[in-house]
Amino acid sequence: MLPSKLCLHTFYTAKMVFLPPSCAGELPAIPDNIPISEFMLNDHHGRNNLQDSRDPFTCGITGKSYSWPQVAERVEYLARAFAKEFNWAPNKGTEWDKAVTVFSVNTIDTISVCWATHQLGGMVSPANAAYSAPELKYQLLDSQAKVLFTCVPLLSTALEAASLAGFPKDRIYLLEVPTQLTGDTRVPVQYKTVSQFIEAGQALPKLEKFHWEAGEGARRIAFLCYSSGTSGLPKGVMISHKNVIANVLQIVAFEKSHRDTLTAPGGRPYTEITLGLLPQSHIYALVVMCHLGPYRGDQVIVLPKFELESYLTAIQTFKIVCLFVVPPIIITMLRNHDICSKYDLSSVKSLYTGAAPLGMETAEDYQNKYPHTTVRQGYGLTETCTVVSSTHSNDVLLGSSGVLIPGVKVRLVSTDGKEITSYDTPGEIMVQSPSVVLGYHNNEKANKETFENGWMRTGDEAIIHLSPKNTEHLFIVDRIKELIKVKGLQVAPAELEAHLLTHPAVADCAVIAIPDEAAGEVPKALVVKSASVEKDDERTIQSIKTYVEEHKARHKWLRGGIRFVDVIPKSPSGKLLRRVLRDQEKELRRCAGAKL
Structure with a gap:
C-alpha cells in the first residue's frame, strides 16, 4: 500500500x-520577534528547562565547563561590555553597524560572543579557521566587519589579513583557548580577551531591553556565513x-x-x-x-x-x-x-x-x-x-x-x-x-540563480x-x-581557477573534483600551459602547486594533482564543460585501475 x-x-x-x-x-509556531539569544537563554520558547539541562559547553581538552546560569550571565556581561567598548545599543542602528567576524578554532566561549552580539542587535560572520590571510581579508571587507575576534594560534594570520584589509588593529580581540594549543606563546597584553570583557561587564549597568516588532526576527540578519552556493566565489549567506x-x-x-x-x-x-x-x-x-x-x-x-x-x-x-x-x-x-x-x-x-x-x-x-x-x-x-x-x-x-x-x-x-x-x-x-535564508549579500545575480518563486535551487541532484x-x-x-567538498569543506573551482590563471605557466585551466578515500573529494587542475613555459613538466607542476599552497587554505590545495591538456572544452557561450572533463578523468582512472 x-x-x-x-x-x-x-x-x-x-x-x-x-x-x-x-x-x-x-x-510548532516559530517566533519571529526575538533574537536567537532570547530564544536560547530562557524557558519561554519551548526549550528544555534550564534546571533539567546539562552544562551546554564543556572543553574536551581541559574539562572546563559552564552551566546554563553561567552562560546566561557571561552573555549579559559581554553584551554590556561590548555596548561600552563599541558604542552599541540594542535598539539603535542596524546589524551592519554591529558586524562581528569570528576567526578562531572552536572554543566554549564562541557562542557566548555570538549571543552577546545578538542581544545588541548585531550580526556575526564566522570565518573558517583554515583560511589564509587573503581569504580572511576578503570576508572582512565583504561582511563590513567592525570587530574581529580571533585566538592566539590564528593571530598572525588575522593580523596579516587585517593589514591587507585596512582593518584597525585596536578592533581585534581574543577568544581564549587551552594552553595545549598555544604552547609557550602567551596572550599578547595589547589584545583584550573575552575574560577581560566579562570582568568589565560585571561593573556596568544593565542594558535597555531590546524591542522588536512582529516579523523583525525574520528580517534581521543573525549570521553572515560564507558559502559558494551553486557556483562561483564565496558569497555571504544572510541568515x-x-x-x-x-x-x-x-x-x-x-x-x-x-x-x-x-x-x-x-x-x-x-x-x-x-x-x-x-x-x-x-x-x-x-x-x-x-x-x-x-x-x-x-x-x-x-x-x-x-x-x-x-x-x-x-x-x-x-x-x-x-x-x-x-x-x-x-x-x-x-x-x-x-x-x-x-x-x-x-x-x-x-x-x-x-x-x-x-x-x-x-x-x-x-x-x-x-x-x-x-x-x-x-x-x-x-x-x-x-x-x-x-x-x-x-x-x-x-x-x-x-x-x-x-x-x-x-x-x-x-x-x-x-x-x-x-x-x-x-x-x-x-x-x-x-x-x-534571506539570500546572498550584495549579489543579485546569484540570488536570481538560486532563489526562484519561493523555491531554493540547491544545485544537488537526488532521487x-x-x-x-x-x-x-x-x-x-x-x-x-560546481562545488568540491574536501572533508565537508567547500572549495569553489572558480576561485582556484582565477588564482591559477595569474600563474605565468597557466594559459587556461579548469578545476574539478576527483574521488579521495580520506577526504571524499580533492581538487585536480587541468591546465593548458603558456607558450613560454619551460619543458620540465614536473618542475612546472611543483611551481603551480606551491603557488596555490602559498595563497590558499590547506583544503583548497591541489591534492588531486595537475594534468596538462591541449584545450579546455567550453560551450559556445564560453562556459566550462566540467562534465566532459569529469568524464575524461573518470575514464583515465578506470584505465589506471583506480577506484571511481
Whole structure:
C-alpha cells in the first residue's frame, strides 16, 4: 500500500511536491520577534528547562565547563561590555553597524560572543579557521566587519589579513583557548580577551531591553556565513534569527517521538552528551551542535580540531552518546580500527553524519564494526540554514539522507526543466522551508540563480526512493553545482581557477573534483600551459602547486594533482564543460585501475 501522502501529489499537476512523512511530527509556531539569544537563554520558547539541562559547553581538552546560569550571565556581561567598548545599543542602528567576524578554532566561549552580539542587535560572520590571510581579508571587507575576534594560534594570520584589509588593529580581540594549543606563546597584553570583557561587564549597568516588532526576527540578519552556493566565489549567506530558530524547532519536532520514549534518572527529560568537534564556522556545527543541542538540554563537548587519539579520548572520558561527524572521520575510524579498539566507545549510541554524502558501503562497514551504534545521515546547505532531511530513528535506511523534516517541501527538476513525478528518477532538489535564508549579500545575480518563486535551487541532484516502510527517502546522487567538498569543506573551482590563471605557466585551466578515500573529494587542475613555459613538466607542476599552497587554505590545495591538456572544452557561450572533463578523468582512472 502506498503512503497516503501520495494522494496529495495528484493535486500538483505542474509541480510535484514531496512532503515530510507522518512520523516527522508537527512543526510548532516559530517566533519571529526575538533574537536567537532570547530564544536560547530562557524557558519561554519551548526549550528544555534550564534546571533539567546539562552544562551546554564543556572543553574536551581541559574539562572546563559552564552551566546554563553561567552562560546566561557571561552573555549579559559581554553584551554590556561590548555596548561600552563599541558604542552599541540594542535598539539603535542596524546589524551592519554591529558586524562581528569570528576567526578562531572552536572554543566554549564562541557562542557566548555570538549571543552577546545578538542581544545588541548585531550580526556575526564566522570565518573558517583554515583560511589564509587573503581569504580572511576578503570576508572582512565583504561582511563590513567592525570587530574581529580571533585566538592566539590564528593571530598572525588575522593580523596579516587585517593589514591587507585596512582593518584597525585596536578592533581585534581574543577568544581564549587551552594552553595545549598555544604552547609557550602567551596572550599578547595589547589584545583584550573575552575574560577581560566579562570582568568589565560585571561593573556596568544593565542594558535597555531590546524591542522588536512582529516579523523583525525574520528580517534581521543573525549570521553572515560564507558559502559558494551553486557556483562561483564565496558569497555571504544572510541568515535571519528566524531561520536558525525555525531549523532548531524543525529538528526538535522531528526527533520528539523518539526522545519522548527516553527518560533520564528521576524521570527528568532525556538529555545526552554530544560531540562538538566540527568547525563552529560551518553551518552544520553552528546550528545543530551550537544551538539545537543546548536548546534541548544536551551537553556539547567542544574540541578545537580533529586528531584521532584526542577525539577517542574525549569519547571515552566524557561518555559521549552522539557523534556529529563528517564522512572522512568515519573513514579514518574504519582504517584505524586497531587504534579505536583500544578505547571504550560503548557510550556511543548514535553517529550522525552530514556535510557530504556517506556511501552505503561505508555505512554498512561502520555498522558492522560498531553494531551498538545507529548510523544516521542528514542533508542540508548553508542556504537552508542546515537540515532539510534526516534519518528518522524508526526508519533507518543506510545510504539515504533520510526523510524530509517538518515544514520542508521538496521538488525534483530534470536538467531540461521538467518536473520529476516518479520515484528513483534523478533531478535537482528544489526546497521550500522556513529555514531558507534571506539570500546572498550584495549579489543579485546569484540570488536570481538560486532563489526562484519561493523555491531554493540547491544545485544537488537526488532521487526519492520508497523505503521498505513506505516512506520517501532522499538519496543524493551527484552535485549539479560546481562545488568540491574536501572533508565537508567547500572549495569553489572558480576561485582556484582565477588564482591559477595569474600563474605565468597557466594559459587556461579548469578545476574539478576527483574521488579521495580520506577526504571524499580533492581538487585536480587541468591546465593548458603558456607558450613560454619551460619543458620540465614536473618542475612546472611543483611551481603551480606551491603557488596555490602559498595563497590558499590547506583544503583548497591541489591534492588531486595537475594534468596538462591541449584545450579546455567550453560551450559556445564560453562556459566550462566540467562534465566532459569529469568524464575524461573518470575514464583515465578506470584505465589506471583506480577506484571511481
